[in-house]
Amino acid sequence: xxxxxxxxxxxxxxxxxxxxxxxxxxxxxxxxxxxxxxxxxxxxxxxxxxxxxxxxxxxxxxxxxxxxxxxxxxxxxxxxxxxxxxxxxxxxxxxxxxxxxxxxxxxxxxxxxxxxxxxxxxxxxxxxxxxxxxxxxxxxxxxxxxxxxxxxxxxxxxxxxxxxxxxxxxxxxxxxxxxxxxxxxxxxxxxxxxxxxxxxxxxxxxxxxxxxxxxxxxxxxxxxxxxxxxxxxxxxxxxxxxxxxxxxxxxxxxxxxxxxxxxxxxxxxxxxxxxxxxxxxxxxxxxxxxxxxxxxxxxxxxxxxxxxxxxxxxxxxxxxxxxxxxxxxxxxxxxxxxxxxxxxxxxxxxxxxxxxxxxxxxxxxxxxxxxx
Amino acid sequence: xxxxxxxxxxxxxxxxxxxxxxxxxxxxxxxxxxxxxxxxxxxxxxxxxxxxxxxxxxxxxxxxxxxxxxxxxxxxxxxxxxxxxxxxxxxxxxxxxxxxxxxxxxxxxxxxxxxxxxxxxxxxxxxxxxxxxxxxxxxxxxxxxxxxxxxxxxxxxxxxxxxxxxxxxxxxxxxxxxxxxxxxxxxxxxxxxxxxxxxxxxxxxxxxxxxxxxxxxxxxxxxxxxxxxxxxxxxxxxxxxxxxxxxxxxxxxxxxxxxxxxxxxxxxxxxxxxxxxxxxxxxxxxxxxxxxxxxxxx
Numbered sequence: 001x002x003x004x005x006x007x008x009x010x011x012x013x014x015x016x017x018x019x020x021x022x023x024x025x026x027x028x029x030x031x032x033x034x035x036x037x038x039x040x041x042x043x044x045x046x047x048x049x050x051x052x053x054x055x056x057x058x059x060x061x062x063x064x065x066x067x068x069x070x071x072x073x074x075x076x077x078x079x080x081x082x083x084x085x086x087x088x089x090x091x092x093x094x095x096x097x098x099x100x101x102x103x104x105x106x107x108x109x110x111x112x113x114x115x116x117x118x119x120x121x122x123x124x125x126x127x128x129x130x131x132x133x134x135x136x137x138x139x140x141x142x143x144x145x146x147x148x149x150x151x152x153x154x155x156x157x158x159x160x161x162x163x164x165x166x167x168x169x170x171x172x173x174x175x176x177x178x179x180x181x182x183x184x185x186x187x188x189x190x191x192x193x194x195x196x197x198x199x200x201x202x203x204x205x206x207x208x209x210x211x212x213x214x215x216x217x218x219x220x221x222x223x224x225x226x227x228x229x230x231x232x233x234x235x236x237x238x239x240x241x242x243x244x245x246x247x248x249x250x251x252x253x254x255x256x257x258x259x260x261x262x263x264x265x266x267x268x269x270x271x272x273x274x275x276x277x278x279x280x281x282x283x284x285x286x287x288x289x290x291x292x293x294x295x296x297x298x299x300x301x302x303x304x305x306x307x308x309x310x311x312x313x314x315x316x317x318x319x320x321x322x323x324x325x326x327x328x329x330x331x332x333x334x335x336x337x338x339x340x341x342x343x344x345x346x347x348x349x350x351x352x353x354x355x356x357x358x359x360x361x362x363x364x365x366x367x368x369x370x371x372x
Numbered sequence: 373x374x375x376x377x378x379x380x381x382x383x384x385x386x387x388x389x390x391x392x393x394x395x396x397x398x399x400x401x402x403x404x405x406x407x408x409x410x411x412x413x414x415x416x417x418x419x420x421x422x423x424x425x426x427x428x429x430x431x432x433x434x435x436x437x438x439x440x441x442x443x444x445x446x447x448x449x450x451x452x453x454x455x456x457x458x459x460x461x462x463x464x465x466x467x468x469x470x471x472x473x474x475x476x477x478x479x480x481x482x483x484x485x486x487x488x489x490x491x492x493x494x495x496x497x498x499x500x501x502x503x504x505x506x507x508x509x510x511x512x513x514x515x516x517x518x519x520x521x522x523x524x525x526x527x528x529x530x531x532x533x534x535x536x537x538x539x540x541x542x543x544x545x546x547x548x549x550x551x552x553x554x555x556x557x558x559x560x561x562x563x564x565x566x567x568x569x570x571x572x573x574x575x576x577x578x579x580x581x582x583x584x585x586x587x588x589x590x591x592x593x594x595x596x597x598x599x600x601x602x603x604x605x606x607x608x609x610x611x612x613x614x615x616x617x618x619x620x621x622x623x624x625x626x627x628x629x630x631x632x633x634x635x636x637x638x639x640x641x642x643x644x645x646x647x648x649x650x651x652x653x654x655x656x657x658x659x660x661x662x663x664x665x666x667x668x669x670x
Contacts, residue, residue: 030464034457046475047468158490212490213483284497314501 004118006065012115013062016106017055024106025051032098039094042085044188044215061126072129077236079130083143084179084190084233089135092127099123137234144181145170147230150203155289158210159256160221164230165202172235174198174267175260175339177367179233180206182219190233191216194341194367196259198266204232207256207290239367241267242337248275250333252350254323254342255282258290260367261341265297265304273303277330280306281323281342284313324350334358340366384412384419 016024029047033040043050057078064071100119104111151163172178177194181187191214196205210221241264249268251261258280268274282288288308298306309326310316319326324346327333338359340350347366355361392412394404 026465026468027461030461030468031457034460034464046472046479048472048476157493158486210486212486213479215479218482218486284494286497313497314505 004121005114006122008115009065009118009122010062012103012107012110012119013058015110016103017059019106021055022051024102025054027105028054028098028102031101032094035097036091036094039091042087042188044186065122075126075129076133079133080137080141080234081179081236082130083134083138084181084231085188086143087134089131092131096120096123096127141171141234142168144234145232147204147232149224149226149228149230151226152224154221156286158221159287159289160208160224161196161290162206162208162220162224164204164206164232166204166232167202169200169202170195170204170232170235172199173237173240174263175240175365175367176235176237177260178235180216180220181231181233182216182224182228183231184228185219185223186215189215189219194237194259194263196262198263198270205259205262207259209256237367239339239341239365240264241271243271245337246274247335247337249277249339250327250336251276251278251339252323252327252342253278253280253340254346254350255287257341257343257346257367259341261339262290262293262297264339265301268303269301273301275303276301277305277307277327277336279323279327279330280308281311281326281346282308283311285310285316322346322349324353328353328357332358334360334363336363338364340364384416389416 026047029043029051060074061071064074100116100123103119104116107115145166145168147164147166149162150165153161153163155161170178172195175194177192179190180193181190193206193208196207197203206220208217208220211217239260249264251264253261261278261280265276265278268276278294280288280290280294288310291308294306294308298304307319307326307330309319309321309323311320311322323342324340327350333354334357336359338354340347340354342350351364351366354364394408394412396404
């Protein structure tokens with residue numbers, strides 16, 4: 001990108017974004033759908049979240065435009081993930097045209113031939129990285145996996161455990177997440193879920209908690225029935241087991257953040273077992289939604305200890321309090337590999353507490369299941 | 373090769389210019405016929421003028437057309453940026469916003485319903501917990517109250533039982549006292565009766581010696597004198613005393629063989645005034661019987 005004046009691009013992007021990120025995204029998509037109507041089918045009817053995603057991605061790209069080492073892996077992931085939408089290399093020029101037109105539209109008199117040329121060059125690099133990664137992965141991996149709901153186990157009125165069956169095994173690692181589209185009930189809406197069982201089989205266990213107003217979670221928890229079709233996107237995520245480590249494990253899960261922990265416990269069992277302490281936290285007794293499975297796991301695996309704590313239920317006979325505090329108060333974890341998964345607030349509080357107690361940052365891996 | 377056209381009917385063309393030939397004059401044949409050349413040049417000049425005029429007009433026309441095209445192109449460009457494309461983008465955007473609003477409305481409704489349901493559920497759960505706690509508290513209170521009552525009842529019963537035992541002991545004591553009294557009375561009466569009878573016998577012996585068995589025996593036997601207090605009389609008295617002593621030692625003179633229960637202080641108001649202590653010691657020979665006063669008759 002030596003020839004590209006990245007400072008000018010950043011300045012111009014700030015100027016454009018000043019018109020309101022949503023306005024800019026609205027113009028972008030309207031122009032794209034007007035000039036290339038066939039692209040409309042790749043998007044859901046409601047575009048609000050899609051616009052947020054576009055703006056988020058653009059901001060990230062423009063912000064990191066000088067840091068190629070960070071930008072390139074992100075763009076490769078983005079390209080790989082975009083295959084599930086049906087994105088082809090042929091679509092990239094259309095998006096580039098819409099993007100440049102949008103930038104020109106909102107730049108007004110500030111738009112110059114030099115800016116146009118620089119944006120065009122930058123876009124060609126970005127699109128080339130994305131489509132290159134997509135084409136590369138296409139040799140080994142489908143754009144998405146079709147799946148069918150086998151069982152919906154409504155554990156509480158807002159938590160369901162689903163068993164879904166794919167035709168081919170999805171090549172995820174225990175702890176990684178896949179995006180899920182309720183093809184039957186809410187097509188073209190996607191949300192991240194983490195398989196709760198180790199990989200290799202055709203059946204995948206998903207723990208879904210209803211987010212009020214969330215199209216995918218509402219569809220999965222309240223509207224799904226066996227036989228419904230789903231599509232699963234390619235797996236992502238860095239919260240996986242360190243196969244080179246023999247240190248004991250500490251896993252701290254809030255609510256459906258339990259899913260990756262169960263998958264990793266299953267993986268640890270396959271690998272021969274490792275001292276593991278799993279802490280599971282819920283708000284009330286009723287939200288301890290997987291107690292049978294946890295009791296069974298503890299019975300089977302001598303190396304596994306499970307502690308369940310409840311934060312807001314006087315009738316709970318076990319430990320009370322926020323799960324991060326309960327775990328942190330139980331001992332010295334500075335020699336453990338630590339995994340944390342839960343709501344953003346839970347993850348933040350837990351990690352902070354552990355670091356304050358002498359756990360090193362590099363020991364801790366975490367994921368927030370609340371992300372969109 | 374054609375002969376240079378001299379007639380106006382034939383138009384001058386590029387080809388006619390390059391192939392034009394002129395007739396020669398005289399015997400030398402040195403030079404074209406000037407008339408022919410002049411005529412050709414005149415016609416050529418007219419043709420060039422004509423062409424130049426038309427060319428200029430055409431060029432003007434082209435410029436006009438190009439300007440028009442540029443103007444139109446510019447208008448098209450401007451329209452594409454502003455009017456039609458802008459209109460279309462606006463229409464699409466507003467349609468999308470309407471769709472977004474509709475879906476958002478539905479999602480918001482769903483969110484509100486679910487939030488309300490969850491709140492209701494949580495409230496119900498909390499209320500149930502509170503209710504359960506209250507019921508537990510009440511149950512505990514009832515239980516503790518019942519326990520207290522039972523304990524009170526037990527204490528009361530124990531007290532009653534103790535009272536009953538005490539009453540029984542008192543009754544027994546009274547019975548024993550009565551028994552002792554009656555025995556003492558019996559013994560005392562017996563002694564008094566015996567003394568009375570002895571006195572009577574003594575009297576009889578003194579007064580009517582013959583009536584005394586010993587005296588009677590002495591009267592009929594070797595001893596004659598019985599009138600003046602014979603030894604027989606003394607011996608007879610000793611025998612009677614021995615007999616009386618046998619009587620006295622043969623029967624118990626104490627109240628009872630059983631140990632007497634101590635009399636509690638509060639029972640002393642019903643004092644039976646001791647056992648033997650109340651028996652009046654009668655002077656020997658007295659014929660007065662002690663009153664058999666019942667314990668409560670005082």
